[in-house]
Amino acid sequence: MSAIVTLTLNPAIDQTVLLDALVPGAVHRARAVTAHAGGKGVNVACCLADWGLPVTAAGILGADNAGPFDQVLAAKGIADGFVRIPGETRTNLKLLDQRSGETTDINLPGLAVTGADLDAARAALLDRVEAGTRVVLAGSLPGALPPETYADLTRILKARGARVVLDASGPALAAALAADVLPDAVKPNRHELEEWAGCPLPGLGAVREAASRLRAQGIPVVVVSLGAEGALVLTERGSVHAHPPATPVTSTVGAGDALVAGLVAALEADLDLAGIARRALAFAAGKLTRAGANLPPRDALDAIARSVRVEPLD
Secondary structure, eight states, rough: SEEEEEEEEEEEEEEEEEEEOOOTTTTOOEEEEEEEOOHHHHHHHHHHHTTTTTEEEEOOOOOOOHHHHHHHHHTTEEEEEEEEESSSOEEEEEEEEETOOOOOEOOOOOOOOOOOHHHHHHHHTTTTTTTEEEEEEEOOOTSSSTTTTHHHHHHHHTTOOOOOEEEEHHHHHHHHSSSSOOOOOOBBBBBHHHOOOOSSSHHHHHHHHHHHHHHHHHEEEEEEEEEEGGGEHHHHHHTEEEEOOOOOOOOOTTTHHHHHHHHHHHHTOOOHHHHHHHHHHHHHHHHHHHHSOOOHHHHHHHHHHHEEEEEEOO
């Protein structure tokens, strides 16, 4: 049984289109097109497998186009905990502008998931969970599922002694953060934290104050990803601002998921506050140099971690 399980209820095949420059309203000629089995939990599992940790990827897949997922799980040695239902997993388009380095995401609707489908996925997940298992609940929910889905799963998982890491947004995140049983760690980005706070967070101090409110609610670990500005990491040991090193960018797709994987790897290793910040940022920076949910070798990631500047905020 894996010590880490990721759950992806709304996976996607990420199709990345490489453009010289993205100009709205113009006709574009693509330089290249690549496709990767994705979804936040799948990406997290791929990065953890690259680091060398045993991991299971669970969730819901469309049976009609599950091949890319079968291939990546087999290639990376990730245990398959997915249930498959009739239909096709969605395709998400990612338009990569080579001139600016920015990626424009076009996320298509997901599978028509029923309550019975969720029940099957929950049962498959719980079959792989025991006391101490770290479970990553990640990504959007299919439209038919209620916003309380992650809150309900967190309650069930923690009753089994699992440790829950949540990376969600919008109503699903709000419901999970308002529940009576909270996750052990959350990783909002700045925009998601602003949505939860109900107001803009224009400066680092405002971001830290909002993140501190989450900690005060009873969430042991709060990590706020800030893009090129790095991340804030708050635990019971204090808070730090981790600054990423200068990194050549091949693709930004999945960088936030890599950060979650780095957080999980750091928690599994019981690193101190600075160590958590360095490993999380190293995974994200390493991912930027690779297409798809792939990391450089461990020695390269360790070198990146040593170059992360960690600024205490307490």
